[in-house]
Amino acid sequence: MRKNISDKQPEPRLHGEKRKIRRRPFVAVLTGVAALFIIMGSSIAWLAVKASTINKELDAAAQLLPALKNDLTSNKADDATAAVERLRVHTAVAKAAADDPVWTLASSVPGLGPNFSAVAEVARSADDVASIGLTPLVKVFASLDWDSVLPSSNGSDLGPLQAASPSVSAAARTVRLSAERLNQIDESNLMPQVSEPLAQVRKQLAQVTGTLDSAAATAEILPGMLGTDTPRSYLLMIQNNAESRASGGIPGALAILNFDQGKLTLGAQSSASSVGTMSPTLPLDAEQQQIYSGRLGKFMQDVNLTPDFPSAAKIAQEMWEKKTGQRVDGVLSIDPVVLGYILNATGPVAITDPTLNAVVTDVGLPAEMNGSNVVQTLLSDVYTKIDEPAMQDAYFAGVAKEIFGALSNGKGDAKGLVSGLTRGADEGRVLIWSGHNKEQSVLLDYPLSGSISGQAVLPAQFGVYFNDGTGAKMDYYVERTVQLVKECARDGYEETTVRVTSTNTASPDAATALPEYVTGGGVYGVPPGSVQTNIAVYGPVQANVETVKLDGAKVEFAPYLHSNRPVGVFTVQLAPGEIKTVDFTFSKIVQHAEPNVFVTPTVQDVKDVTLPTENATCG
The missing domain is CATH 2.60.40 (Immunoglobulin-like)
Known part of the structure; x- marks a missing residue:
């Protein structure tokens, strides 16, 4: 019987010849998948290493911040500079890990990608803050002689502050852009392990941004406000918290603070009651008149029934001008609590006015004011021990005169004074309004403007x-x-x-x-x-x-x-x-x-x- 071609037997293999093996398609796929898993496993392990590095370095950077803040507040410029350098090393390593090609590739993966992208943005922002934000700020801090910067009877040296203004402003802008990038991240699809730290970083960065913006604004407008170009005069209102007003308390003692090339002198002193009644009542905007009545424009004691300090300050400026003929460049406001902060820096001051000394002796009020007794004395004891309202006002004004006299003579610790005034501003107890539009437009971005609307x-x-x-x-x-x-x-x-x-x-x-x-x-x-x-x-x-x-x-x-x-x-x-x-x-x-x-x-x-x-x- 004849064989079919299909029945043909395979040819015998020659001795030593290797047999050719045909891989079936599914075997090739399995091999490829195995290789892919090996690559993915390696990538995941690599990403884990990078994640650990980013976490460790950013945590180390965060641990340095309290010490840096303490160095700054303690006037340890060299230690602050060293702390920033160490901080920069940590943030640079974290940023380099987040810029790794594998990490960048992972950022584009659907689903998990936004988490990698968010972490990378946090690392970049941290490095921006350290290298572009804190570094110039600390350099400026180290270059300043606080005793010569603050106003005194000898004037102040604002040259270093003016010279630093451009670099601090540039740093503030860069860090603000970093904050804006973080705020644009959509956290709705992020894992809690990423979204929760992101929220904390946003909050911390907002604080740093605020600090840098404040430093930039200070460098920009402070020299002019302290009379570097032309002499300035300000109406100082000391608000009395024992009789509440929206921004603190009824304006008690009033005084004029003069600045010329940073030289501080105390001018005329008065009281809100001495300003008298405005007739006719000063014009007010309809909304505030409806809420707080026409008393806003009638009595100096009531200008701050409104919580909007720019409105109160403008009215006070106009009242003072109508009473005295002097148009001040702005209005400053503090309260007895802030006087306590100032006294902590200057040390105790004695009451030197002979008339007031006689009163002090008769009724048993302190002959010396310090940070511990000034609040109770001015807000309580003066009213319980002095019967005559005019003498109460005189004592209040006399204490203010002694405190600002100590300031103008350069008495006390400059850094302590800055710290006390900063604390007062944070608590809403220090308020500033400038009658110069350019300066006021800058102040309105900050809480110390006392504005109830706008950027603040x-x-x-x-x-x-x-x-x-x-x-x-x-x-x-x-x-x-x-x-x-x-x-x-x-x-x-x-x-x-x-x-x-x-x-x-x-x-x-x-x-x-x-x-x-x-x-x-x-x-x-x-x-x-x-x-x-x-x-x-x-x-x-x-x-x-x-x-x-x-x-x-x-x-x-x-x-x-x-x-x-x-x-x-x-x-x-x-x-x-x-x-x-x-x-x-x-x-x-x-x-x-x-x-x-x-x-x-x-x-x-x-x-x-x-x-x-x-x-x-x-x-």
Whole structure:
């Protein structure tokens, strides 16, 4: 039988000849997949190494920041310079790890890629802050002789500050751009391991950006404000917290501060009552007149019923000019708490005025002011021990004269003075307004402008402001707490309650134990010993003030609008020992930023007034 071709047997293989093996397709695929897994495994291991490096280096950099801050505040320029150099080494290594090609490739992988990209941006921003931001700032710090920079009777040397202005401004711009890049990262798709640290870095970078911006602004406008080009004069208002006003307290002592080439001299002194009554009343904008009445433009004692310090300062400038004929270049404001901070730096000052010394001897007031006794003396003892209001004002003015006399003579520790004034500014106790438009446009970007609108106000900022309604000095005995409560969102909008709790700590016999000048004697309808306060609460722009509750029960209130911010006003009266809580609820809040609150600075420490935000339980 004949065989078919298909039945042909394979040819015999010659001795030594290797047999050719045909790989089947699925075997090749498996081999490729195995190789891919090996590559991926290597890449994952490599990425893990880089992630560990970035984490370790950035953590090491963060550990250096407290020491750097301490070096700066302690005037240790060499140590601060060394700390920044070490910090730069750590951030440079972290940035190099994040710029690795494999890490960059991983940033483009769908799903996980944004996490790698976010970490890389954090590393780059940290390096920007260290190399471009902190380095020039520390160099400027090291070059300054603080004793010669600050105003004194001998003038000040602002040359180094002026020379440093361009480099500090450039550093501020670069770091601001880094902050903006981080803020543009969409964190909705990030893993918690990345999104949570990112939020912390954003907050820290915002603080650094604020510091650099402040340094740049200071270098830009401070020389001119201290009279480098032409002499300057400022009206100083010392706000008396014992009788609350929205920005702190009733303007007590007034004085003129003169600056010429950085040389500080104390000019005329006066009091708010001495300025008298404006007739006709100065013109006001309609919104503020509606909320705070025409008293804003009538009495110097009431210019700061409004919390908007630029408005109050402009009115005070005009009142002073009408009274004295002098047009000042700006208005500065501090309170007795800040006087205490200044005295901590200058050391004690003695009362040298012979007339005041006689009063001190007769009534037992301190003959020497220091950081520990000045607040109680000026806000309480002076009223309980001196009966005559004119002499009370004279004593207040005399203390201010001695303190600023010590400053003008260059007495005390310069760094301590800067630290004290910085603390006062952070607490809202130091406010500045310039009548020169260019300078004021810079100041408006910062909280020390006291503005209730613009760049200085955070997106979700609330404001709680107190105005005395007793017509006396009883606010010294009031303790307050303010707390934000984040309610459950409604209709897609945020909702927040501002809770204000007030306690009258005066003794039960305050009506008779305290002088009539302190209690008010019932002249304005408030029983002696009781305290009446008009509370004005501001919400974020475009929100609504929905309800007000007094101790849990809804009450009628006065709703207003100021600079497109909703305002709720309610009056509280407290008998001695009485406690009341008022809740102002705001709805339709379009801002999704974390809320914060600014409160009128009082006798209390700010940290004791503002409580941590509370989150409501939402189902």
